[in-house]
Amino acid sequence: VVDWDSQDDGILIQAHLKGNPIAFEVLFRKYREQVARLTYSIAKDETLAEDIVQEVFLLVYRHLAKFRQQAAFKTWLYRITVNETIRQLNRNKRWQPLPEGDFEPANLPSTLVTFENGVSPERVLIEGEQRRMIQNALDAIKPHHRTILVLYYLEDLSVQEIAEVLDIPEGSVKSRLFYARDNLRKLMEPVLNRETDDAVKGTHVM
Amino acid sequence: MSCSQIPLLQRLTVESPEVVRREPWRSHLAECPACRGEHSSLVRSLVMFRRLEGESREREFNLPDWEDFSRLLDGLEGRRGGFSRLRVPVVAATALMILTAGLLFWPADPVLEPRPARIVTLKPEQHRQLRVVTREPAQPRFVTDATPIPPPPSSSPVLGPPAPPGAKEAEVVATAGPVARPNARENTAPVVLFRSLQQARTMREASGPWPRAPLNVMPASTPYVVDPAFIGRSPHAPQPVR
Numbered sequence: 001v002v003d004w005d006s007q008d009d010g011i012l013i014q015a016h017l018k019g020n021p022i023a024f025e026v027l028f029r030k031y032r033e034q035v036a037r038l039t040y041s042i043a044k045d046e047t048l049a050e051d052i053v054q055e056v057f058l059l060v061y062r063h064l065a066k067f068r069q070q071a072a073f074k075t076w077l078y079r080i081t082v083n084e085t086i087r088q089l090n091r092n093k094r095w096q097p098l099p100e101g102d103f104e105p106a107n108l109p110s111t112l113v114t115f116e117n118g119v120s121p122e123r124v125l126i127e128g129e130q131r132r133m134i135q136n137a138l139d140a141i142k143p144h145h146r147t148i149l150v151l152y153y154l155e156d157l158s159v160q161e162i163a164e165v166l167d168i169p170e171g172s173v174k175s176r177l178f179y180a181r182d183n184l185r186k187l188m189e190p191v192l193n194r195e196t197d198d199a200v201k202g203t204h205v206m
Numbered sequence: 207m208s209c210s211q212i213p214l215l216q217r218l219t220v221e222s223p224e225v226v227r228r229e230p231w232r233s234h235l236a237e238c239p240a241c242r243g244e245h246s247s248l249v250r251s252l253v254m255f256r257r258l259e260g261e262s263r264e265r266e267f268n269l270p271d272w273e274d275f276s277r278l279l280d281g282l283e284g285r286r287g288g289f290s291r292l293r294v295p296v297v298a299a300t301a302l303m304i305l306t307a308g309l310l311f312w313p314a315d316p317v318l319e320p321r322p323a324r325i326v327t328l329k330p331e332q333h334r335q336l337r338v339v340t341r342e343p344a345q346p347r348f349v350t351d352a353t354p355i356p357p358p359p360s361s362s363p364v365l366g367p368p369a370p371p372g373a374k375e376a377e378v379v380a381t382a383g384p385v386a387r388p389n390a391r392e393n394t395a396p397v398v399l400f401r402s403l404q405q406a407r408t409m410r411e412a413s414g415p416w417p418r419a420p421l422n423v424m425p426a427s428t429p430y431v432v433d434p435a436f437i438g439r440s441p442h443a444p445q446p447v448r
């Protein structure tokens with residue numbers, strides 16, 4: 001008896017192409033949540049993330065025979081997911097950047113812990129309105145910047161893997177990463193500056 | 207404020223922010239408040255991004271399970287099989303019929319093929335929209351509207367008399383001259399009417415400076431007002447339908 005769940009992707013793909021009825025099911029169960037999470041991170045739309053799983057795996061099912069196993073299946077799957085997500089977003093016109101006022105730090109409560117004070121940023125406590133403001137700033141990241149940040153920082157793909165997913169040269173990935181980071185920093189700067197000012201005044205709360 | 211000595215963010219174009227942990231970046235950061243501020247801002251932004259975005263996607267999605275998906279696959283496969291077995295011959299036959307009909311009834315090129323003029327009776331209020339322009343008495347040409355036509359130079363056609371009652375409206379395919387709209391009151395320049403593009407080109411090449419004007423290819427159904435007295439007399443005038 002073969003334990004299909006422990007087989008690697010290449011063996012599962014070969015088995016599926018040879019007519020094994022279990023192999024594709026294992027791939028589906030293994031990757032469906034990753035596909036949904038990746039879509040959600042890019043599109044910030046839960047419904048789309050849930051819908052796109054079906055579309056992506058239909059595409060995978062139809063085109064799996066064309067998949068060249070020089071690249072990892074996960075990279076190929078992510079490529080399909082990113083393309084399908086962007087296609088759906090363009091079709092539905094869901095690229096709607098938030099108005100700038102939403103993340104202006106005018107009424108930001110001063111409860112952030114600063115990096116300069118020696119407190120690890122991993123321990124940052126973000127709650128309530130403050131969290132909403134920061135989240136709004138994060139939501140305002142441009143989609144193409146968001147895509148590359150998600151692939152690099154959340155999916156932990158290498159520059160080479162991102163180049164394969166996005167079908168662009170590695171130099172372009174690095175360049176886009178720079179601009180994405182810069183975009184992120186500029187969006188977050190008002191929030192962070194406010195937090196730093198408050199910390200200097202000693203008004204922040206831990 | 208940014209550092210004038212070492213543009214940190216430019217450096218980060220090709221490196222990751224973690225590069226600043228290495229020398230000489232650490233020593234530079236210790237000395238330069240501008241770079242320190244930029245780097246701190248960047249790192250904190252990335253920390254926020256990782257933390258909040260990471261948290262927000264760790265949610266419970268209502269995803270299709272394998273049973274749903276396999277039913278969908280079965281349905282698609284079944285539909286595709288039914289299509290190939292039953293509908294392909296019907297689709298092929300329909301396509302063949304459309305192709306045959308297209309070959310048999312495809313209309314001739316409305317511009318390159320001479321078309322018979324469509325002659326209709328001119329309305330009384332349209333009489334004055336027609337003027338006859340002649341370069342020589344034997345070569346009448348037709349214009350759509352003559353008010354106000356500037357006095358032509360000696361080598362240009364001259365303005366003829368107003369259109370007589372009973373003038374006709376004819377279908378043309380091309381005009382030579384700056385006027386594109388027939389029967390318009392603002393048309394002030396002479397226009398020559400042609401029944402075919404070839405005729406218009408020949409005429410234009412053989413003529414002097416006028417009517418070597420822009421050649422306007424008109425829709426085949428464009429009606430022009432013509433004087434029936436000149437139909438058939440000019441090689442360039444529309445011919446009546448027999």
